[in-house]
Amino acid sequence: MTPTAATSPAVRAAGAATYAAFIGSGFAFASWASRIPQVRDRLGLDPAALGLLLLAVAAGSLLALPLSGLVVTRIGSARVVTVMAVLLGVGLATVAVGSLSGVVPVAVGLFLVGFAHGAWDVAMNVQGTVVERHLRRSIMSRFHAGFSLGTVIGALLGAATVGWRVPVAVHLTAVAVLIAVGVGWQAQRFVADHEPVGRQGSEPAPTAGALTAWREPRTLLIGVFVFAFAEGVGNNWISVAAIDGYHVSDALGTLAFAAFLIAMTTGRWFGPTLLDRYGRTAVVRLLAVMSGDVG
16 A cells, blocks of 8 residues: 555545445435335235245345355455446336235345345445555444435435325335446446555455455454344334334334434444544443443
8 A cells, every 4th residue: 555545536536435335325225114114005014924025135135245255355346336236226126116016026126135235235345444444544434324324315215205105116216226327336436455466565365265254253253243233123123113003104104214324323423433532342342331221
């Protein structure tokens, strides 16, 4: 890495493009999540059937995540994000059509959404790590704040479309086109995941097997923390729980979902200041205690 890398136009452009990828990912996911109650009603699903349908997203993600490291290593984060943005757009469009025709196409579309979202997530985090390394300061949490910002925008827009009675199919199709085109274009500004060997200060690509990290105890510990997170449950069920449990309007139920996302965005945006001041271990311990008290 050259001394001027942190201030180079290419790194600044890559940082902005990475923010765009995170925002787009959150926007796409929240756009779908904000319309879950309407899709549920349209298809006539009870809570058990809805839960099974939502497993299609998890199934796609579980298939994509173990493969993503290998694919990113082989073709690079920029190509993976570009391809997966298009695939996620296809998945959302399939869900849009399925909302008018039946459960099976919705399940297929959600599987594609989960697969694309899982691989896209890994690739944009790889790029975020590269940019952070160039900048030589903690910024990853703010990339994740970009994801949360995208979810807030998606949820608020979803609430507006519910209030304006925009059909689910129209809403999700428009989001599909925007994501496929916009994020795919932004990803072209990513920097290389590994600098060429021989450049000043360059770091060669890792030679260890791609699955080596899965035997690293710290990786497994991080997995335990992620497993305990309630973000996925909140994304899928908050609006449904508010509408069914408290008998609020669909628009207000979606706004409750947006409030949850705003809280996450705030934490992620101010996270780097805490990390730089107190260190990752102390911050994780404090937040684990806080979350346990809330629970």
